[in-house]
Every structure is written in structure tokens, then in C-alpha cells.
Amino acid sequence: MQLVLERRAERSGTIALVSPLIAIGLTILTMVILFAMLGKNPLLALHAYFIMPLTDGYSLQEIAVKATPLVMIAIGLSLCYLANAWNIGAEGQFVIGAVAGSWIAVKTQGTDAGAWVLPAMLILAAAAGALYALIPAICKLKFGASEILTSLMLVYVADLFLDYLVRGPWRDPQGFNFPTTAEFDPVATVPLLIEGGRLHFGSVIALLVVVAAAILLRHTIKGFEIRVVGAAPRAARFGGFNANQLIILTFAVSGALAGLAGIIEVAGPIGHLQPGISPGYGFTAIIVAFLGRLNPLGILIAGLFLALSFIGGEQAQIAMKIPLDVTKVFQGILLLYVLACDSLVLYRFKLVFANRQVTRGAG
């Protein structure tokens, strides 16, 4: 008897929806084992992770706040991944966007600059993120450099550049030597949606990005181009689509969205520029993109779910002294299962009883 993977004649629509849920189920199962090994009550830990954050208004708002950058970045990354362009450096584009936008905030600090400041910050951040993402894209096209490596390495460049700025030229003179800029002026701050709450206008932008991406991918020829270049490069060339132009475009768009997410985070919930403005949003967004099946609506749901794990991780640390790093373990295991379960979309398991050589579906 043998267990074999057999190729399906056609992509299974049901499994495409169910496979992320299977992955989540397997992840939770693994977490239960992990919690038990840590000597914690698994049920209480799961409750702290996934139920407690949903029970009070403050945590719910906080989930939306955390999901905002994740969703925005993941939407951009999904466009790259659909087109077979592997941008792994959204974290760096996020930081560069935050830095570029903050430049306006820092320079106009204490002046009577008007309402133009915030829009200018958003635009500059998006442009900077896009330009920063174009570096690996152009290196790939001109020199054949792997965009996976170059985009990842540029993350560290961006991080250190931010570090230099807040420790050097942009440091707040009244900041007791902490490496941070002064608090941004009100005109340089993303407005809140609810007075006294946490939810800010950036979440609305994230929703608009989701809708725009959904329309782009389903209803426009550009979206079709992105999908076909990734799915069948030779057929795409036969269709008259230029894969190189698309690498430039998708890198620029994903860099712009990451940059935008960066400045929204800094000018919103944080309120000033400092090192460590991101708990790894740019990397977690990769998981969000795949968990959401590279589909805008799926990414919105996946973004909220991953945000829940961030908040839940904090709750579990406070309530049960479970280390915060368990959240990262959770996210890593989740990505592993998501990718593994994806094979079920194209293949099915089959038990073979005859004792003979079985060739596996080519693939």
C-alpha cells in the first residue's frame, strides 16, 4: 500500500478556499503541543491568543491598527508574487518610506506649515518606497542579480540608515538622548477615526487599497497581465506582455505601498521616528500574502488574523508569561503549513493498494 500524490485535472476551487483553513488548523495543533511542552495549559494559552483580544473594544481597535500595515504591504507583495517577481524586502521599503515622509515632518516642525504637510508626507513616502524597491528590480534586469537576495539585503541598509538619522541629525534635542525625533506636529499626524481611540485614518486607506487591488486583478487587462506573466511566462510573451516591464511595475507598486504603510505607522500610532518602528511587518506580510492566497479579500482576512496573533501574543505574555517570540514561531509554522497545503490545490492524496511502481504526476 502506498500513499501517492496524484495531479488533479483541474485546480480545485473548494480546496483553494479550504487549504488555508487546514493550515491554520495544523498550526494550532502544533501550537498546542508546543504550549504543553512549555508546561502551559494549551487551552488557556489558545484562549489568550485567539479569544481574549476579541473580547474588548480596545484590543479590537488594536487588531485593526496592526492589520493596517500588514494588509497594505501584503497587497503590494501579492502583485509581485503573482507576476513571479520575488520582493522579500518590503521591510526595508517600509522603513525608507517612513524616513522619507518623516523628513517633511521634521523639517516643518514648529513652523506654521498648513494642512499640506500630511498629504505631502504620504506622497513622498510612497515615492521613496517605490524608488527603493526599484533598486533590486533594476539590478535583476540589468545584471541578472537575484531580486530575492538584493531586496532582502537592502532591508538592513534601510534599518541602519534609520538608526543613523535618529541617533544623529534628526535626534530630538529635548529627548534625553533617546534615539528618536520629536513628536510630530498635529498637521503631520494621521488623524484618528474615533476620538480618544486607536483606530486611525490609515485603516481606511488600507481598505481602499484592498478594493483597488481586487478590481485591478479581476477586471483590468493589467491585472490579467500580472497573473498570466506569473502563471505561464511563454504564453504571456505570446500574448504580447512584457515580463520585464511588469517586474519594474510590480516592484514599484509594492514598494510604494510598503512606504505608505511605513509613514502611516510612524505618523499614526507611533507619532515620531525611532528605531524599531516595525515588529517585522514587512516579513510577516509575506505570510499574510500567502495565507490570503494572493487574493485581495483573502489578504484582508489573513492580515486581521495575523494581527490577532500579534495582540494575542502580548496578551499571552502578560497573562501566562509565554515568551513573545512564540508569536514568531507561530507565524513561521503557519507559513510552512500554508505552502505545504497549497499542493492540495493541484494534487490529491490517493492510496494505492497494488504493489507496483507508481509514477507521480509531473509537475
Place this chain on the structure above:
Amino acid sequence: MLSGPSEARSRGIGMVFQHFSLFDNLTVAENVALGLDGEESFKDMSARLEQVSKTYGLPLDPKREVWQLSVGERQRIEIVRALMQDPKFLILDEPTAVLTPQEADQLFVVLERLKAEGRAILYISHKLEEVKRLCDTATILRGGRKVETCNPRRETAASLARMMVGGEIQEVKAAGGRKTTVPRLVINDLSLPPAEAHGMRLEHISFELRGGEIFGIAGVAGNGQDELFAALSGERLSKDPGTVVIEGIAAGRLSITQRRRLGAAFVPEERLGHGTAPRMKLSENALLTGHAASGMVRRGFIDTAATLKAVDRATETFDVRKAKRDPEAASLSGGNLQKFIVGREILRAPAVLVVSQPTWGVDAGAAAVIRQALLDLATAGAAVLVTSQDLDELAEIADRIAVMFHGRLSAPLAASEASREKLGLLMGGSSLEPEEVVHAAGA
């Protein structure tokens, strides 16, 4: 039961594949050595290789690298490699698909000799005349099931075809009296360096194709047909715009989309992955080539209803069998997918259709439908360029036939003058007597 290829070899089963399993950058001897698991030294093996190849009249130089060899020579390597294990049972899968008629004749001599030596041969082919000529027993398979076992010499090609298809095959008919009109596709001295390491260089190719005409290009695979298709379609651009003229407009520097807008349509050889995106729906694959000029896109937005309508029209006109209205391309059988692709392009009513291997690996019924569609398109006034390795197909539909060899195109022969022998000589690289060429060109 066999556990794998090496056990098959050790039990005396040899196999010659349709798609050769050879390494282009290795020599003949190295390739043969890779397929053997004996303990003899490389030197002894090379000597034995030369001796076996001489004995069977399959001359090979063990020291040459595979990429320098013709397709016929490559097949010899496969056959000699199989023979060196002294097989009791030899399997050949579509061995003549890549051979000129003369090369095929030579192969048959070798096969007769192997038979006389007491070896069994399993010969897989869809060419019925070959089966009648060569085989003692024939088993016909259809859709993975055995239909019949018979003595092919007592059958006619038509009766074998009926068993293969499971019904009568529609006869392809030309409407008769097609008139050629204006030149629609003109190629002027087209030369193009190879795109990849062992690709073929196109050299000084010129021809003119008028409306109402089907122009056939014969030739053994790998003699520049793929490169010519890429140059005509615009997947590769020429240096000089004047080398490719579509509907009177210099198109050598235009993209494939712009060429489609001039009224050209293209059907590549490879159905999955080139002609269609395998894992996308048929409606999306209609959009793949239809976005250029078929009104499926307005202001950047896709008209989904129009793409579905294109699928329905192709389905009805060309009898495409599928499980649902809009399945993924990869779920269709080869013949049905080919009918869809040909239908997709023909229903755009192109002025110029360039089609490569239109019925390659397609069942006889679908092949007849496709050939008829090409004839009808020409009758309607379009210029049709057909590249094919199947000489019978070209004889059936083409008005003129030229042969590609080593990136060059021979002078075209009128179909009535293009005997298998003449075409075979050209496919093997010999040139015809000068007066014959002049005569044919004047026809």
C-alpha cells in the same frame, strides 16, 4: 513487474523515445555510456559503439558532441545505445516523426534486419502506411483502451483509421478554384542570430504569400522553424523593419500585439504553455490573444462577457468537447485544445495566419476539422502559412511547399510538383537540379 528502467534494461528491453534523452553538450560516446550500466572501460565501450553502429549501417562518430548532429543522427545514438545492450525486445515511440522519408526508409531496413535476427519490436506510430508496411500484428488503442488487434497487411489505411477514431473521418475538401490576390505577408532577406546556445541561425529567408494561398514549410524539426515562427510573430524582433511586411506595412520592429492589429494571427506548435496558459480558463486564454484587437478590453477593463462569447463561438464552430462552459485549458484533451486555439485565431478573421504544426499529436478527427478550417480560411481570402513535419498534411492542404534546412528556406515547389522524394532530398540538405527549381518557381 519491473521496478524501474535499469531492471527493464537488464531483462533485455530497449527503448527509443520520441523525445530524445540526450545531453547536447556531451559526445556521442559519453551519452551512450550514461545509458549503460556495464563494467567495461570507456575505451572498450567506444570501440564497441563504433563496431555496433557499423554492423547495423548506422554510422556514428563517438567523439562528436550531440548538438552538432542532425536529428536523424541523434536518433541513431538512441538506437545504437539500445542495441549495445543486445535487447531481445525493442520499443520505438514514433521514430519517424523527426525523419526525412529517405531516413525513414533507412530505418526500416535496420528494423527488418533486427527482426530477422530474432528480436521483437514494438513500433508505436500513428502513421498507418508505416504500420501496414512494417508490422506483422497491430493493436489499436483509443482513449487508453484496446480497440482491436489485427493483421495490418489485411487492412486498408482507411479501415485502420476508422478503428483509431471510432467513426468515419470527414474528408478534407478544398473549395476549388481559389484565387490568389494581393501579397499579404512578405519576408525580405530575413536573417536572425540564434537566441540560445544551440539554436538555429536564420539565413536570408525570403518569400511572398498572397491572399487565398496556403504556403507550406516542410523540414525536420530543429532546422529553424521555431526561430522563424518567433520572427514572424514578433516574439523576437528583427533589426530591419522591412524584413517582415504584413498587409503592406513594414512590421519587423513591431510587437506581436501590433502585428495582430495589422490583421495577423498566430498558432504556435506548443499548445500548453505557449499557445495557452495551462492553468487559466478558456475565457482568459481567449483574452490572451484577443486583447489586442477583438474588442475584449475597453479603457483597460476586461469585457468578461465578450471573452466568454469568444469561447462559445470557438466551441460551436469547431466542436470543442469540454466538461463545462469555461474549464481550464489544461483539462482539455490535446485535440480539443488545438481546435479551441485554431478556432480562437480563425474566428478573429485574420488576413494572415501563421500556424506551426497544426495537427501535431491530435486525433485524426480533430486533424480533419483543423485542416478544413485552414482551407476555408484561405478560400475566404486570407494568406495561410503552415509549418509542418507531416508531409501528408502539407500535400493535402498546401498550394506551394518550401523546405527549411539549417536555417535556410528552399525555393518553393508547387504542391503538384512536390513529390515526397524531392521534399525528402531537400529536408536532408541536398539541392534539386537547377532546372526543376526554376520550373517550380514559375508555376
